[in-house]
Amino acid sequence: xxxxxxxxxxxxxxxxxxxxxxxxxxxxxxxxxxxxxxxxxxxxxxxxxxxxxxxxxxxxxxxxxxxxxxxxxxxxxxxxxxxxxxxxxxxxxxxxxxxxxxxxxxxxxxxxxxxxxxxxxxxxxxxxxxxxxxxxxxxxxxxxxxxxxxxxxxxxxxxxxxxxxxxxxxxxxxxxxxxxxxxxxxxxxxxxxxxxxxxxxxxxxxxxxxxxxxxxxxxxxxxxxxxxxxxxxxxxxxxxxxxxxxxxxxxxxxxxxxxxxxxxxxxxxxxxxxxxxxxxxxxxxxxxxxx
Numbered sequence: 001x002x003x004x005x006x007x008x009x010x011x012x013x014x015x016x017x018x019x020x021x022x023x024x025x026x027x028x029x030x031x032x033x034x035x036x037x038x039x040x041x042x043x044x045x046x047x048x049x050x051x052x053x054x055x056x057x058x059x060x061x062x063x064x065x066x067x068x069x070x071x072x073x074x075x076x077x078x079x080x081x082x083x084x085x086x087x088x089x090x091x092x093x094x095x096x097x098x099x100x101x102x103x104x105x106x107x108x109x110x111x112x113x114x115x116x117x118x119x120x121x122x123x124x125x126x127x128x129x130x131x132x133x134x135x136x137x138x139x140x141x142x143x144x145x146x147x148x149x150x151x152x153x154x155x156x157x158x159x160x161x162x163x164x165x166x167x168x169x170x171x172x173x174x175x176x177x178x179x180x181x182x183x184x185x186x187x188x189x190x191x192x193x194x195x196x197x198x199x200x201x202x203x204x205x206x207x208x209x210x211x212x213x214x215x216x217x218x219x220x221x222x223x224x225x226x227x228x229x230x231x232x233x234x235x236x237x238x239x240x241x242x243x244x245x246x247x248x249x250x251x252x253x254x255x256x257x258x259x260x261x262x263x264x265x266x267x268x269x270x271x272x273x274x275x276x277x278x279x280x281x282x283x284x285x286x287x288x289x290x291x
Contacts, residue, residue: 006046006070006093010107013071013093017105017119021159028166029065032178033058040203046074047092060169063182075119098122098156100149115141115149122157175201179251195231198251202258209258209265216269223280225287229272237268 019026035058043050053059062069074093096105098121101114108116115135121128132150136143170181182197199209210231217228239249241264242257258264279285 006067008067008071008093010094010096012067013075013096014105016068016071017075017096020163021156023159023162026068026163026165027065028168029069030063030168030170030181031060032063032181033060033169033171034173034178035059036173037175037178037201039200040208046070046077048073048077060167063170063178076123077120095119098153100153103152103156117153122153122160125154125157128153128157175255176251195235198235198254198258199231201251201255207262212262212265213269216266217273219266220269220273222273223277226276226280227288228269234265234268234272237271238264241268 016026035056038053038059039061041050041053041061071093075096077095095108096119097108097116098104098119099106099110099114099116105119106116108118110116117128117131121131129150132146132153135141136146140146141149170178172178179194179197179201195210202209213231213234216234220228222228236246238258239246239254242249242253244250244253244257276288
């Protein structure tokens with residue numbers, strides 16, 4: 001779960017589908033394959049459950065492609081899965097539909113009388129044809145017009161069937177190599193943070209780095225106008241506590257240090273909070289913006 005949460009807006013998701021329809025490659029997925037490392041994973045993607053990996057088996061962790069995978073799963077998932085994800089406050093993109101009249105994709109619920117199809121139909125030729133036959137029976141449109149629209153929709157279906165997404169595996173048990181690869185990956189302009197990787201690699205049933213940081217800040221009585229720093233700043237202080245360089249810290253040493261001394265998270269937050277109090281009370285700074 002070291003990847004960023006889902007952040008793409010509707011336009012990016014629609015552009016992805018337009019690329020698939022036009023036969024434009026949408027890039028490869030980069031996965032880290034390991035048999036010894038176990039990371040915290042998202043339990044669902046766009047409302048669709050992800051099976052829990054069995055112990056002792058090689059696992060592929062997605063290093064690059066979370067936004068694209070979530071967009072695709074979200075586009076073709078069912079309404080019930082979306083509703084379930086919303087009740088569990090998960091990152092689930094709003095459903096998209098195919099506007100047959102405009103031959104384009106759009107967010108579900110747009111006004112107007114255009115003929116719109118749920119994208120699930122564009123993965124099932126039989127269901128698509130059955131849907132148009134039903135519309136013909138209900139006199140939704142003249143039969144000759146529906147024939148034209150059906151042919152248009154079937155062309156989109158074929159473009160989805162032709163789409164192939166290469167998967168590039170990084171097979172290694174070297175956490176450092178996986179981390180360096182992770183840092184160099186930039187997914188569609190959204191850089192990934194070190195804190196996500198470290199949090200995933202140190203996660204246990206009784207320890208979640210980001211939750212520990214949040215809990216530590218909640219216990220601090222901060223001076224007015226001062227707010228908690230971001231998680232990366234806390235991680236940098238933790239590196240200092242382990243005598244590691246901020247810019248070139250050994251991932252193995254950092255992860256090992258956190259595993260052996262999890263209380264360092266609380267101490268790091270306390271140090272930052274103390275610095276804030278000193279800045280406010282002794283230097284008379286009104287907030288981080290004054291630094």
